[in-house]
Structures are given as C-alpha cells and as structure tokens.
Amino acid sequence: MDIPPLAGKIAALSLGALPLSYALNYVSALSHPLGVALMSALILGLLFMAIYNLSPGDIYYDPLYAVFTIFAFTSVVDLLIALQEDGYVVGFMEFITKEGEPYLRTAHGVFICYWDGTVHYLLYLAMAGAIHRRKRYRNLGLYWLGSFIMSILVFLPGNILGKYSSEIRPAFFLAIPYMLVPCWAGMRVFSQSRAPTSCIPHMVQEEQRKGLLRRPVDLVLVIYLILAGFFTLFRGLVVLDCPTDACFIYIYQYEPYLRDPVAYPKVQVRGQMGGEGHMVLSWIEVYQILFEAGTTNTSQFIAQFSHMGASMHLRTPFTYRVPDDAWACFFGCNLLYALGPHLLAFRCLQWPAFFLRPPPGPPAHHKKQH
DSSP states (O other): OOOOOOOHHHHHHHTTHHHHHHHHTTOGGGGSHHHHHHHHHHHHHHHHHHHHHHOHHHHHHOTHHHHHHHHHHHHHHHHHHHHHHTTSSOSSSHHIIIIIOGGGGSHHHHHHHHHIIIIIHHHHHHHHHHHHTTOOOHHHHHHHHHHHHHHHHHHHHHHHHSTTGGGOOGGGGGHHHHHHHHHHHHHHHHHSOOOOOOOOHHHHHHHHHSOGGGOHHHHHHHHHHHHHHHHHHHHHHHHTTOOSHHHHHHHHHTOGGGGOTTOHHHHHHHHHHHHHHHHHHTGGGHHHHHHHSOOTTTTHHHHHHHHHHHHHOTTSOGGGSOOGGGHHHHHHHHHHHHHHHHHHHHHHHHSOGGGSOOOSSSOOOOOOOO
C-alpha cells in the first residue's frame, strides 16, 4: 500500500492551534461551560471558511479534504490536552478540561487524546495529501474510520455511564456532528474503488483450491482468532461479574482496571465481545469484513492502546492499576490482542488472491499430459 505524501498546507494550518489555544486560555468568557461550547463551534466554523477559501479546488474534488483539515486541527488540540494533563506543557487547554470536557482528564481520556494527536493526525495529513494529488486513500480511510468509530463507541458511552455522567457540559453535544460527519465520510470512503491487484484469474483459482493446512500463515491466523475469541469471551464474563474463581482471580490480580467506575473498560470489553466473535465465525469473508465493513478489528489497536495505558497511568487510582507482578502477563496478552488483527490485515493486503472473487465462467481444468 502506497503512503501518499503529507499535506504541508494542512499541517501548517493545524499548527495554528498552538497560539490560538494559548490565547484562548486567558479569555474570561471561557470560564463558563456555555462559552466554551460556543467558542469551539465558532472556531470550527471559521476554520472551515478559511480552508474553503484556500483550497476550493481540492474541496470540490473531494469534500473530505475539508473534513480532514478540521479534524487535523482538533488533533493538535487533543495532543495539547494530553500534554497539559501529563504536565509536559502549561497554560494551553485548561479551560477545555475544566469547563468543557472534564472527562478528558481521566487516564482513558488522556490516551485517547494522545492517539488522536499522533496517529489520527498523520492519517489526516496523508489522506489530505492524497486528495491534493488525486490519489487513492481507501485503505488509509478505512483504517481511520475503524479507529475513529472505536474511540467514539467507547468514549461517549463511558462518559454517560461512568462516574463523570454528572459532569456533562454543553460542549459534549458538539460530539453529535463529530459522530455524524464520519458516517458520511465512511460512505464516501467505501464508494472509492479498490486499488487494482496483480492477481491473475489462474492465480486466484489456484489459491482458493488450497485447503487450510496448505496455507500455514492462514492456519496460524485462524488459531490466533480462535484464541482471541476465547480471551474476548473470558474478559466479557469478567466484566459481567461472573462468579467463577478464574474470573475473580483475573479481575483482582491481573486486570483490576476492569473494575474502575469510569466505565470505559467495561464498555470496551462488551463491545469487543460482538466484534471479535463475528471475526472468528467469519474467517472466509475476513477480507470484506476488514476492509469493506468498517475495519472493526484493525481498530482494536486504539482500544488496546488506551486500555493498556490507562491501566498503568497515574490518574487511575492505585487499586485499579495493574499489579507489578502481573505487568508482563497483562502487557503481553493485550499487546498480542492488539497486534494480531493488524497482521491479519497485512496478510489480506499483501496476498489477497484467496479473498478475491473467482473469475466468472467454469473453473479452469489442468490439461492432461500425454
């Protein structure tokens, strides 16, 4: 998969969040929650007008250019929030976490901001660069879409159901367009044509004739999916308060973060029960599921990144952090749980012959040799 050059214009515009956030931190009107929400909406509106005047041709070619520009700007803001909460910078985004979105001060919120400010930011620049150069970005777009949706599906319900449910402020409702826009963006990304492959019909037929035992890489991945499915089911039973000794030992001695009242880990594990189980039962159609149905499993990395980081972060109460003697087991299992779907996605992209539709017509037969 070719990575398009990053969009320099978008990068320069997004870095305007640095002086702007520093200046806004000292505006007295932003000491009120409603003021924070109105100012945020105003800034996003002005940003859209600016990019529309700077790059009308790119927006006309693909309206997602404006979406990626605005989201790149918010990614820089999120990175500043994370750095502010961890004490690396001072005087930038205090008004957001105090009066706008206090749940961003949780360990999970901090790591969500780190992910958005780094990985998502680079994806936005790459996709905007692809649009500017009129190149495909379907795979990058699907990866971003899966990652973005996963973060929203965990973060927003966790805010409502967890201990910060009483801290919902007007700025929270800006998440409504924040959810609707990616849905529209997803439909546009899905409508893009896939990159052509070098697989000829004969190669597709030969690969699809092979049994699982003749495809050792696929065999290893199937075994991984089965084990990951059992691990997902087990953790789901843990958060559902299963009374067995194994669940009791696991939640208290290996992953006590699942008991944290912020609710993010519970929401995440319950959501993964459906997604991972579907993957295990649908191996034959894994290519379509990964790259044509929202890249559910490749989005696992953001979930595990936030979950693993929050499990060890100082903002998580000590009783809910991973014990020192269980750190290696916890880290190893969760890292494999996150990286496995990416290896599966890499296999589908690099050797797609088995997952392609067979050519129309009767299957080719080998000629008998006399």
